[in-house]
Amino acid sequence: MNTFNLKFPDDFFWGAATSSHQIEGDKHNDWTEWEKSEKRFSHLRSTGLAEQYGLDNFVSGKACNHYKLFHEDFNLAKELGHNVLRFSIAWSRIEPEEGVFDQKEIDHYKEKARKLRELGIEPFVTLWHWPIPVWLRDKGGWQSGKVINYFSRYTEKVVASLKDEVQFWITLNEAELYANNSYLSGIWPPQKKNLISYLLVTRNLIKAHRKAFKIIKKINPIAQIGVATNNVYIEAYKNRAVNLLLKKFADWWVNFYFLNRINDCQDFIGLNYYFHNRINYGFNRNENAIVSDIGWELYPEGMYFVLKDLKKYNKPIYITENGLADAKDEKRAWYIFETLKHVHKAIDEGVDVRGYLHWSLMDNFEWEKGFWPRFGLVEIDYKNCERKARTSAYFYKDICLANGLTGDMINKYNDLIFRFPVSKILP
Ligand code: IFM
Numbered sequence: 001m002n003t004f005n006l007k008f009p010d011d012f013f014w015g016a017a018t019s020s021h022q023i024e025g026d027k028h029n030d031w032t033e034w035e036k037s038e039k040r041f042s043h044l045r046s047t048g049l050a051e052q053y054g055l056d057n058f059v060s061g062k063a064c065n066h067y068k069l070f071h072e073d074f075n076l077a078k079e080l081g082h083n084v085l086r087f088s089i090a091w092s093r094i095e096p097e098e099g100v101f102d103q104k105e106i107d108h109y110k111e112k113a114r115k116l117r118e119l120g121i122e123p124f125v126t127l128w129h130w131p132i133p134v135w136l137r138d139k140g141g142w143q144s145g146k147v148i149n150y151f152s153r154y155t156e157k158v159v160a161s162l163k164d165e166v167q168f169w170i171t172l173n174e175a176e177l178y179a180n181n182s183y184l185s186g187i188w189p190p191q192k193k194n195l196i197s198y199l200l201v202t203r204n205l206i207k208a209h210r211k212a213f214k215i216i217k218k219i220n221p222i223a224q225i226g227v228a229t230n231n232v233y234i235e236a237y238k239n240r241a242v243n244l245l246l247k248k249f250a251d252w253w254v255n256f257y258f259l260n261r262i263n264d265c266q267d268f269i270g271l272n273y274y275f276h277n278r279i280n281y282g283f284n285r286n287e288n289a290i291v292s293d294i295g296w297e298l299y300p301e302g303m304y305f306v307l308k309d310l311k312k313y314n315k316p317i318y319i320t321e322n323g324l325a326d327a328k329d330e331k332r333a334w335y336i337f338e339t340l341k342h343v344h345k346a347i348d349e350g351v352d353v354r355g356y357l358h359w360s361l362m363d364n365f366e367w368e369k370g371f372w373p374r375f376g377l378v379e380i381d382y383k384n385c386e387r388k389a390r391t392s393a394y395f396y397k398d399i400c401l402a403n404g405l406t407g408d409m410i411n412k413y414n415d416l417i418f419r420f421p422v423s424k425i426l427p
Helices: 030-035 038-046 049-053 066-079 103-118 134-138 147-162 175-183 195-219 241-265 302-313 332-348 391-402 407-412
Strands: 005-007 013-017 084-088 122-128 168-173 224-236 269-279 317-321 353-359 378-381 386-389 404-406
Touching: 005 332, 013 122, 013 317, 013 391, 030 134, 038 049, 066 103, 066 386, 084 353, 103 122, 103 147, 122 147, 147 195, 168 175, 168 195, 175 195, 175 224, 175 241, 195 224, 195 241, 224 241, 224 302, 224 317, 241 269, 241 302, 269 302, 302 317, 302 332, 332 353, 332 391, 332 404, 391 404, 391 407, 404 407
Parallel strands: 013 084, 013 353, 084 122, 122 168, 168 224, 224 269, 269 317, 317 353
Antiparallel strands: 005 404, 378 386
């Protein structure tokens, strides 16, 4: 008999996260235009990516057709034992033209939240998960000072309409990563590489969140509001002095700057954890012993350190994303198991973690990389949009239903869990 048992707190949220652009299909926004621009296509051709994956891989198109199939997807989440689901609202659907709001689209998202409630699944709703309406792009997007008022107006409209269905709001997804990728490293639209723009966008995102927080509270004082932040486990190798110094700086800017600036305007912290960055007289000196399909190091123990670092904010934490690209489903169960052991360890040491949302419910459009990375608990056949839960989704289901990790699960999924080294957090 295997007596292993890691119980999570009562009322813990278990589920998955999604975002509109990556799954809905048939959208029109700055990303869809960028995906189909000649500049983008010629880059894909010149780098050989078009030949390797096909141009269709890089165009979000109808994606998973989730816009039409959301009932099916939510029923599947229920069958998989989830009691929470994170989805995002497409600003470009709600406000296709400046100041013109589409009631039919608002009702669509209302219906999604209502359906989740009916299934006993708590909706976590993200107001902005990267793409923006084309009219806003043409006005300068997140670089323009006006965006703060535009975002406020959009927020007010959406929150007032969905206030009876939604209690948990995430204003911005990984704002700091967006500012970096769109305005500094220039890999995402509008592909700027400009330090001033980057800082300006960061500042506007902070202001937009702060204002949105106040608007939401006014509409619904008991709403719970936060951002989803992409925090990295930054490790100073062997605690060497230089490494510690670099770590201090990197932590300050990458992990805490944004949170510090909004701390009086957040009820909870939404944590997205994917990355480890070992510093050894330079950044990213990782061992990369185990990597995902897209080459990201899988470092589940980093979750523990990132959570411990967030304790100082004294707020509830929801893990709003964590996952991996793993088309063959070889590492997902191991990764979930190892990650959750470290979440549990952090909880044991007093960190107030209240939920874990795996990224993602289903395979989806992974931004500039397109469709080939497979992040889903559920596999999508893009030819006919058929859904099929992967084995790891059933492993995760057992965890959700048991509210923790048990010896029975280990016996049942032994082959999957012990395929890779496991840490010593065992009773
Ligand atoms: O797919 C993304 C998601 O949109 C935001 N967080 C990271 C995921 C994996 O890259």
